[in-house]
Amino acid sequence: MTSGNLDIQQPQPFDLVGSTILISGNAVAFEGTLTIRVSEGHDEYSSFTNVGSLALRQFQGEITIPDNPGFQLSRLFLTLADDTGNENGPSVIVPVLFGPKIVPGYTGYRNYTVKSGDTLTKIARAEYGNDDFQPIVEANQHLISDPDLIFVGQVLRVPRNDT
Structure with missing residues (x-):
C-alpha cells in the first residue's frame, strides 16, 4: 500500500x-x-x-x-x-x-487447502472438534462471501488457539 x-x-x-x-x-x-x-x-x-x-x-x-x-x-x-x-x-x-x-486466546493460524468433498463444517470438525465454522469465515471474510461456496484448491486461514 x-x-x-x-x-x-x-x-x-x-x-x-x-x-x-x-x-x-x-x-x-x-x-x-x-x-x-x-x-x-x-x-x-x-x-x-x-x-x-x-x-x-x-x-x-x-x-x-x-x-x-x-x-x-x-x-x-x-x-x-x-x-x-x-x-x-x-x-x-x-x-x-x-x-x-475471531478466536479468544488467538495464537496464530494455519493454512488449509480445500479438497474435494470439503465443507466449512467438515473443516471445523477436523480443526476444532465441533461444527462452528464461523472463525474460519471471519478469518477469510475477504475470500468467503457465501459459507456454502468454497472451492477445491482454495487456501483458507484457520485461526488457532493453541493454549
Whole structure:
C-alpha cells in the first residue's frame, strides 16, 4: 500500500494479525516520525514509529493492542500517517483482521487447502472438534462471501488457539 512517501509492505490488506501488529515498509516522514493508529470505527489505539527524515528509508515498527480492547468488529483499519508536520500529510490505510476478536486466546493460524468433498463444517470438525465454522469465515471474510461456496484448491486461514 503506497501513498506519497509511504510504502507499507507489512501488513498487507486483510492479513490476520494478533495483539502485536508488526509494520514495515519504506518512508520519509517529517522529523522522522510516523503516527500509527488502529481503529474499528468505535475504539482507537495509537502509537508512533521512527523513520528516516531526509530520504526514503526502510523502517520497522509495531503497535500492541491491549487485552480486551473493546473492539466490536474483527476488521480493523491500520492507519500510518506522516502528520507530525501537517495534519493533512500523506497516510496509508490498511484493513486487517484481528485474530483475538475471531478466536479468544488467538495464537496464530494455519493454512488449509480445500479438497474435494470439503465443507466449512467438515473443516471445523477436523480443526476444532465441533461444527462452528464461523472463525474460519471471519478469518477469510475477504475470500468467503457465501459459507456454502468454497472451492477445491482454495487456501483458507484457520485461526488457532493453541493454549
